[in-house]
Amino acid sequence: MDEMQEIIKNYVIKEYVEDDTELTYDTPLISGGIVDSFSMVSLKRFLENKYSISIPDDRATPEAFDSVNKICALVREFVK
Amino acid sequence: MAYSDKTRGMYSEVLTGLQSAGLFKQERYIHSAQAADIEVEFPSGAPLKKVINICANNYLGMSSHPEVVKAAHDGLDSHGYGMSSVRFICGTQDIHRTLEKMVTQFLGTEDTILFPSCMDANAGVFEAVLTKDDVMISDRLVHASIIDGIRLCSAMHDTFKHSDMEHLEEKLQLHNDKRLKCVITDGVFSMDGDTARLDKMVELCDKYDALLFVDDSHSSGFIGKTGRGTHELCGVMGKIDIITTTFGKGLGGASGGCVSGRKELVEMCRQKARPYLFSNTIAPPVVAGVIKVLEILSASTDRRDKLESNTAFWRKGLTDAGLIIKAGDTPIVPVMLFNAKLAQDVSRDLYDEGIYAIGFFFPVVPQGQARIRTQISAGHEIHHLEKALEAFKKVGKKYDILGKTKQEIIEMYGM
Ligand SMILES: Cc1ncc(COP(=O)(O)O)c(C=O)c1O
Numbered sequence: 208m209d210e211m212q213e214i215i216k217n218y219v220i221k222e223y224v225e226d227d228t229e230l231t232y233d234t235p236l237i238s239g240g241i242v243d244s245f246s247m248v249s250l251k252r253f254l255e256n257k258y259s260i261s262i263p264d265d266r267a268t269p270e271a272f273d274s275v276n277k278i279c280a281l282v283r284e285f286v287k
Numbered sequence: 288m289a290y291s292d293k294t295r296g297m298y299s300e301v302l303t304g305l306q307s308a309g310l311f312k313q314e315r316y317i318h319s320a321q322a323a324d325i326e327v328e329f330p331s332g333a334p335l336k337k338v339i340n341i342c343a344n345n346y347l348g349m350s351s352h353p354e355v356v357k358a359a360h361d362g363l364d365s366h367g368y369g370m371s372s373v374r375f376i377c378g379t380q381d382i383h384r385t386l387e388k389m390v391t392q393f394l395g396t397e398d399t400i401l402f403p404s405c406m407d408a409n410a411g412v413f414e415a416v417l418t419k420d421d422v423m424i425s426d427r428l429v430h431a432s433i434i435d436g437i438r439l440c441s442a443m444h445d446t447f448k449h450s451d452m453e454h455l456e457e458k459l460q461l462h463n464d465k466r467l468k469c470v471i472t473d474g475v476f477s478m479d480g481d482t483a484r485l486d487k488m489v490e491l492c493d494k495y496d497a498l499l500f501v502d503d504s505h506s507s508g509f510i511g512k513t514g515r516g517t518h519e520l521c522g523v524m525g526k527i528d529i530i531t532t533t534f535g536k537g538l539g540g541a542s543g544g545c546v547s548g549r550k551e552l553v554e555m556c557r558q559k560a561r562p563y564l565f566s567n568t569i570a571p572p573v574v575a576g577v578i579k580v581l582e583i584l585s586a587s588t589d590r591r592d593k594l595e596s597n598t599a600f601w602r603k604g605l606t607d608a609g610l611i612i613k614a615g616d617t618p619i620v621p622v623m624l625f626n627a628k629l630a631q632d633v634s635r636d637l638y639d640e641g642i643y644a645i646g647f648f649f650p651v652v653p654q655g656q657a658r659i660r661t662q663i664s665a666g667h668e669i670h671h672l673e674k675a676l677e678a679f680k681k682v683g684k685k686y687d688i689l690g691k692t693k694q695e696i697i698e699m700y701g702m
Contacts, residue, residue, distance in 0.1 A: 225448075245445075246445065248443055248444060248445045249445045249446075249461060252445075256461075
């Protein structure tokens with residue numbers, strides 16, 4: 208649909224996908240075991256740097272990071 | 288009585304679940320001292336069986352070495368059985384400090400602090416030296432005890448792909464704004480037997496001003512020309528900021544661990560590390576035993592040299608037999624079977640042939656990577672290894688996996 212989805216999806220694939228698992232915008236990332244909750248940190252930092260935003264820790268929950276689409280929704284809240 | 292039927296039922300259900308998922312762990316009782324030849328009761332109540340042990344961390348054959356046993360006896364006589372105190376109240380003897388100094392010398396560091404175990408060293412060290420303004424960047428395959436230590440520390444945590452130095456560099460750049468960065472790795476990885484690229488890691492840590500932490504539990508005493516560890520192998524002795532290691536494997540096999548490294552970091556542990564402050568340290572006879580182990584290993588490299596040649600013999604034997612092993616040259620030699628049930632079946636049949644080796648499968652290793660992890664020791668003689676090879680060949684033939692590729696084995700047995 209838009210650029211942000213592609214950027215985030217590509218980042219997740221590069222960072223976390225070791226084999227050729229298919230990834231869609233709705234694939235569950237954390238509950239699906241692709242991103243472990245430890246590694247969410249780098250995803251959060253990547254988003255903050257890329258979009259010049261700051262996501263408060265209490266909003267960076269495993270639920271909010273559970274798919275590319277959910278992450279996009281979260282980021283959009285903070286982009287001016 | 289607060290332990291109601293409901294509560295009991297809840298736990299029973301979880302345990303039954305583990306059983307039906309094939310994840311239930313069962314102990315095997317060994318009636319002899321730890322060595323190449325042991326006597327095992329398994330399952331519980333079965334008659335004793337004499338088997339060759341190829342799954343102990345007894346890399347240097349020190350667990351029942353007569354001089355070590357004698358030193359422990361002498362230590363028991365001279366320094367007693369226990370201390371009934373933690374270190375900083377009245378639980379530190381002269382021999383504790385002697386051992387710390389010997390470890391410092393052996394590993395080529397600045398100072399050392401003992402812990403009850405390496406699990407405790409890893410659990411306590413990060414919280415003692417890092418704060419919430421810092422970041423820990425760990426290899427994705429580090430040992431469980433390190434993961435626990437990371438969880439107990441308020442610093443930010445991120446990971447890099449296993450042994451992927453480009454990815455590590457990206458992470459060091461990403462977190463360059465942090466007060467301190469600490470890169471965390473095992474020296475030798477316990478499940479695969481591969482070795483961290485410490486030379487490259489030292490270079491990156493220098494470039495980005497990061498601390499380097501190495502858990503050398505599966506290396507101390509035998510990796511490197513004089514057995515000092517992975518840092519010796521990689522030519523970076525004196526350049527690792529924090530080394531943790533155990534006395535429960537190559538260095539005697541009893542128990543205990545330590546943090547060794549920069550003196551300020553060691554002092555931070557003495558002031559702040561909770562397993563050091565709130566748990567008794569290593570008991571006197573064990574301390575005396577480890578001192579003897581280090582004396583023996585410092586005087587001669589015979590044992591690590593024998594381990595090296597035994598390992599080469601074993602790796603070549605398995606490969607020639609047509610089994611798939613993980614490449615490398617450490618004494619941790621995983622025989623890959625890929626399928627969990629196959630790994631269990633092969634382990635059971637090896638036991639029938641008098642060879643004790645255990646199958647590892649998910650969740651201990653990734654799905655589809657089930658294996659039998661064999662571990663070689665300087666306590667093995669060639670005849671032990673020859674007998675074990677014969678058993679592997681016989682069992683391998685039964686399951687028709689000799690000379691087969693990974694794909695072929697997976698086609699026959701599934702992932
Ligand atoms: C890499 C690693 N670190 C630490 C430990 C824990 O050692 P200890 O038995 O001294 O707690 C182990 C033991 O399994 C290990 O493999």
